[in-house]
Amino acid sequence: MTTLLKRGSRGAAVRDLQAMLNAQTIIGMADLAVDGDFGAKTDAAVRAFQDAAGLVVDGVAGRQTLTALKQATTPAKPGRPEPDKSAMQDDVPAADRRIAVGKRPSNADSLRLEHTARPIDEIIIHCAATPEGKDFTVADIRAWHKQRGWSDIGYHYVVYRDGRVMEGRPIGQVGAHVSGHNTGTIGICYVGGVSADGKTAKDTRTPDQRSSLLWLVMQLVALHRGVKKVSGHNEYAAKACPSFDVRKDPLGTLA
Numbered sequence: 001m002t003t004l005l006k007r008g009s010r011g012a013a014v015r016d017l018q019a020m021l022n023a024q025t026i027i028g029m030a031d032l033a034v035d036g037d038f039g040a041k042t043d044a045a046v047r048a049f050q051d052a053a054g055l056v057v058d059g060v061a062g063r064q065t066l067t068a069l070k071q072a073t074t075p076a077k078p079g080r081p082e083p084d085k086s087a088m089q090d091d092v093p094a095a096d097r098r099i100a101v102g103k104r105p106s107n108a109d110s111l112r113l114e115h116t117a118r119p120i121d122e123i124i125i126h127c128a129a130t131p132e133g134k135d136f137t138v139a140d141i142r143a144w145h146k147q148r149g150w151s152d153i154g155y156h157y158v159v160y161r162d163g164r165v166m167e168g169r170p171i172g173q174v175g176a177h178v179s180g181h182n183t184g185t186i187g188i189c190y191v192g193g194v195s196a197d198g199k200t201a202k203d204t205r206t207p208d209q210r211s212s213l214l215w216l217v218m219q220l221v222a223l224h225r226g227v228k229k230v231s232g233h234n235e236y237a238a239k240a241c242p243s244f245d246v247r248k249d250p251l252g253t254l255a
């Protein structure tokens with residue numbers, strides 16, 4: 001459990017928090033003294049960040065706020081060798097990543113995010129392998145999967161191009177999304193994943209999809225404390241899916 005930092009907290013963790021808040025470019029955020037003393041200005045800065053990030057605005061820096069802050073503060077991981085980028089797109093400017101700090105999707109209120117007794121230790125990201133710019137629904141994907149003889153859609157959640165998060169297979173049921181890794185995992189799919197030609201792997205996530213994926217994974221990690229890893233299908237199979245490297249994406253830092 002992360003310590004909750006709030007008004008009156010003191011120490012090194014507060015200094016780290018203040019330094020991270022100072023690194024944000026949110027309008028109205030004051031330049032804080034990095035003094036390790038959580039006072040009114042730090043409280044206001046935490047609230048401003050929470051508001052911008054679509055989190056609960058309570059001025060308390062707990063696990064979700066600290067995770068979002070960390071992820072917004074370190075958009076890229078320097079010092080690692082650059083892998084081949086031909087199939088993977090990882091060219092999102094740092095500024096864009098900072099904006100997409102897991103904003104609540106427009107349909108968040110109608111979504112049932114439930115805990116399940118099924119032990120979950122990993123979240124695996126997929127794409128629908130559908131062409132850029134085209135919308136598809138849970139019903140479409142369910143129909144494709146049923147044609148393969150499956151009982152239901154293989155994924156637990158689908159993220160639409162407009163950022164809406166839709167429920168697929170009930171969370172309490174084992175999914176059908178990664179051969180050999182369905183037990184203990186949650187499968188999330190975003191609509192898209194290939195370019196308009198319908199065959200070239202491409203990270204087609206819209207800003208709304210990036211934001212909603214972050215939001216959804218953050219909610220699921222908070223609900224399922226056993227989650228140790230967020231990964232991509234391509235880490236387990238010779239496939240491009242989800243057409244980006246989750247390990248190099250902010251998503252990969254959330255567990």
Ligand SMILES: [Zn+2]
Binds near residue numbers: 233241
């Ligand atoms: Zn996949």
